[in-house]
């Protein structure tokens with residue numbers, strides 16, 4: 160999903176009226192629904208998986224020597240005619256679905272995603288009222304003619320009709336129509352394949368949540384009846400066959416089997432067409448229309464766009480992969496940035512994870528007013544954002560790389576985006592940040608100030624990621640997309656994930672993380688990994704550091720333990736002779752009172768001054784100094800470094816072991832301490848507040864480097880600006 164607006168979501172503090180009413184229950188609180196085939200339905204409490212999948216899950220590791228890239232389970236043959244005037248589609252689908260389970264099945268489940276947009280009774284809009292509008296839209300703003308829905312007209316299995324009924328696996332409102340259960344006239348035997356013929360009709364919504372139309376522009380996504388995923392024991396924590404076919408939730412994306420997609424899409428003449436996959440034959444033209452014949456194997460979704468105002472596509476390539484950017488003439492600059500960024504993404508992801516396995520990438524720059532169709536990913540096809548000038552033009556590169564990256568974290572690593580959204584959004588965000596390491600962006604100030612040239616400081620990708628992590632979190636990263644305390648608590652799936660793996664990388668080293676993720680990709684490409692499968696791939700690569708990875712997952716992935724280390728005290732006193740009966744080195748005692756001691760100190764000072772007439776106050780004097788530094792941990796234990804600066808300009812770096820709750824450092828040096836900075840290299844980005852990481856002896860908070868109040872203010876300003884758009 161769109162990166163900058165997701166950032167905004169995360170940036171919102173808990174706004175009034177946006178809290179959820181979820182009961183105080185936890186996973187396991189609801190009884191699993193089981194259908195008449197004895198197959199369980201994943202429900203409202205499904206979430207992050209803690210048990211690694213079996214080696215045989217989804218046919219085992221793909222070696223690359225198989226005839227097909229993926230184990231194909233659901234093949235689709237789609238025939239559709241787009242009526243751009245009514246924003247409607249007459250569709251036919253032939254679905255071939257393989258029963259991988261050990262039992263005959265009488266029931267199948269289909270997603271009817273477009274019904275999320277039919278009105279206030281859907282699970283989607285019920286949640287939108289609870290959490291606030293999705294992105295820019297709110298239900299109150301939807302006018303007549305702008306709702307969207309899908310109707311099943313006919314379903315047949317080998318010429319016999321199939322009946323269906325709406326079901327609610329996540330206990331959503333009865334008025335939700337996004338999941339149907341089919342009753343088949345003929346059971347599908349174990350290992351057998353069902354072939355269903357489905358006629359359907361789509362009324363597309365005005366662009367909302369990634370799909371729809373505006374004017375004559377159409378982005379047609381989540382538009383056909385789509386079968387749920389039947390998971391087998393050993394796959395993503397299932398202990399018996401389990402259907403995974405969740406209702407369409409506000410924040411949720413998707414989950415589907417791999418398969419072959421073939422589509423024949425008819426659009427009016429004069430419309431430029433783009434889609435998942437590649438055209439297999441020249442388009443068939445009639446007097447009024449053009450039929451495009453498209454195919455893509457080894458993906459799990461199919462999306463297309465048609466618009467009569469696209470400019471001639473911008474084309475480029477990376478090795479054998481063709482890149483095509485579709486855009487309206489006003490967004491030529493954004494299109495150029497999108498092309499370059501996609502090619503950079505192909506290069507980076509292919510180098511760091513594994514070669515891009517498809518022939519083509521199609522990038523859509525949606526027109527003005529269609530921002531809701533922007534920033535969305537499908538395999539071999541994605542949408543970025545259009546922009547003219549600041550501030551959004553600065554984000555086109557970020558958004559493009561993010562959406563391209565989903566081709567890996569979501570596309571090839573086909574995770575369950577309903578139940579474990581951090582595995583696509585968060586890991587992708589991490590990999591985007593790694594790719595963009597060293598690059599910065601700037602935003603112009605709004606209005607006149609911007610015109611006068613006032614701009615933010617250069618912001619790195621990590622500066623942007625820090626946004627929204629400064630609060631105590633209500634939910635861990637790992638968890639479903641709907642069981643969330645608030646909108647911002649969903650947003651942390653993005654940023655906190657990136658920061659958590661950033662900090663882990665600083666502890667165990669970039670090599671372990673890079674090899675670990677390569678191993679995760681190798682094991683799980685063209686399959687459906689879980690949180691536990693990611694953890695296992697990283698642990699197996701980490702060798703001796705595996706226990707640390709395990710602990711990190713416990714604290715930072717499955718839980719949301721805050722990190723909050725502070726410098727509490729910085730003091731220095733001069734070490735001068737003191738009164739008392741002091742034992743000398745030769746064993747004798749010398750007893751002096753305060754008066755005598757003062758006299759002696761004065762004498763030594765005068766002698767020093769005589770010997771060093773030009774000594775500055777910052778230079779070592781006649782007596783050494785004892786400095787005291789106290790640091791304290793308020794939450795999770797992470798190892799830290801401290802840089803101590805002294806009056807004479809010298810500095811020392813000390814380490815503060817992770818095991819300690821506090822440490823008091825006593826140091827005797829020629830000059831007093833001036834300041835202390837915790838985490839000088841910015842290794843610990845999860846820390847709640849970087850402003851209390853630094854302190855001077857005068858007890859003021861020391862603000863160094865990029866962690867300035869000013870920077871925070873600028874980031875706030877940049878996001879307030881975006882929010883207003």
Ligand SMILES: [Zn+2]
Nearest residue numbers: 160161162584
């Ligand atoms: Zn995303």
